Amino acid sequence: MSDNKHEHHHHDHDHEHDHLHDEDMEIITLTLEDDTELDCAVMGIFEVEDKEYIALLPLTDDEEDEVLLYRYIEDEENDEFELSLIEEEEEFNIVAEAFYALFSDDEDLD
Numbered sequence: 086m087s088d089n090k091h092e093h094h095h096h097d098h099d100h101e102h103d104h105l106h107d108e109d110m111e112i113i114t115l116t117l118e119d120d121t122e123l124d125c126a127v128m129g130i131f132e133v134e135d136k137e138y139i140a141l142l143p144l145t146d147d148e149e150d151e152v153l154l155y156r157y158i159e160d161e162e163n164d165e166f167e168l169s170l171i172e173e174e175e176e177f178n179i180v181a182e183a184f185y186a187l188f189s190d191d192e193d194l195d
Contacts, residue, residue, distance in 0.1 A: 115141070115153075115168070130157055133183045139168060140184050154180050 110126040117123055125141035132138070139157040143150050154177065155168035171177040 112144070113141070125153065128152065129184075129188060131183060131187055133180050138171075138180050138184070140188065152184065154184060 110128070112124055112126055115123045115125055124144045126144055128140040128142050130137055130139045137157040137159065139155050141153040141155065143153065154171060156171055157166060157168060159166045171180060
């Protein structure tokens, strides 16, 4: 008894695999204060002292790119999020330190 119900045509053609990035990084576009837009790769979202922060790497050709750290505020009701600048230098330093501790592969950092 041959039933031909095994014809599941799986279309697994995900068009999300663009091989530009080594890792599967999310890209978000920041609108800067002067209204220019900056595409950034999301390096990670991490928590410091019960607040969430996001680390972004600008996707420019500039070798001097620094990681941008923002406070990450999730609006779960609207399924949105916003980024806010870290105003306090002290807070920024703590976040930066946490970021480097989490994301640096170098074991030889003191």
